[in-house]
Amino acid sequence: MKRFFPGLMMAAFLAVSGANAADEIAFVDLQEVFKRFYKTELAQDQIRQQADDIKMEREEIEAEVKVMKEEIEVLRSDSRDSTLSAEVRQNKRDQLEEKLVDLQKKEKDMADFEKLRMQQMEQQNTRMTKKLFDEIHEAIIGLAKAEGYDAVVDRSAQSRIGTDTVLYSVPRLDITAQVLAVLNEGREKTQVDQPQFEVEKKEGE
Template identity: 30%
Template structure:
């Protein structure tokens, strides 16, 4: 379970320790699907589009670096063939060998720089993504809290939350009201038409903490 998912599980479950019964002796309970709200919120879709653009830019830079490295590999191959020529005199062979060494060292340095570039840029992007998504999740959480106060719910449980053993946190609730659809309508009421998620497009999950996941190696 991710740190963010755990955060929301605790938010919706922490009040169990101080459970208060409504005046009529019954608890007023609601459920919400945080994953669905997160996936279908237009600001999540906008953030994902921006992240995809930045990932494409990183990949483009990586491809340009790879192209230079492949050029060096081709040059090294040609030099190696020349060095294998038995008719080559010692003086020429030494000159070619020094050039081959220089090209090889340049290739090693460029590839090391490329890998470091990928790790640095991807890690920075992942951290940026997690912070952006955490901000969006906080917006959703506040809306859920406001809804709970207005409609006088004692508890609101995230039915998409998983326990540490990856079992759904909420297995059963009696007479609980699902407020997901209404909240989603409120979240997207001011959404630009081109920012709404399109059916069939891959939907982002609530993200895990940033990790080093270089792409394109």
């Protein structure tokens, strides 16, 4: 009869239990999931559309500013034209002062507008990103419960100094592809329905 020494039996037990415990932990590349989740692309399209709208609106204001500057230059020139009467030159100077005040206000409005719209876009992006990660999180939890995993670790996480938190993981324990399959399962239907994230409107719209 074979005899087992206590130390060897304990080592064998730890090896077996350790292997089982390792199989209960899965790994996922959260950044890859976020990037390849089809709703991420839809959200990014909306953000790009907002950025294009902001650019177009800014260009319209810049065109108005350009016209005002051209008018100011004409008034400045006329106010110094010695061929005109003193009364006319004074009238031109008065108009010039008014235009300069209007220009200053328009330029301030343009700066305030751009700042506000950029803040709105950043807030929109933050909300949409959180909503996407919440949905991804729910999918990971559902898959982990269905597959019997005790924990799922994000292998794309990094430390404060920029190094990978997870230095190595067995490929067979990586469930990134499975998570993406769950998230992208309804892609065709969603593309037809085109549910959109709520987009903030500008003031006055």
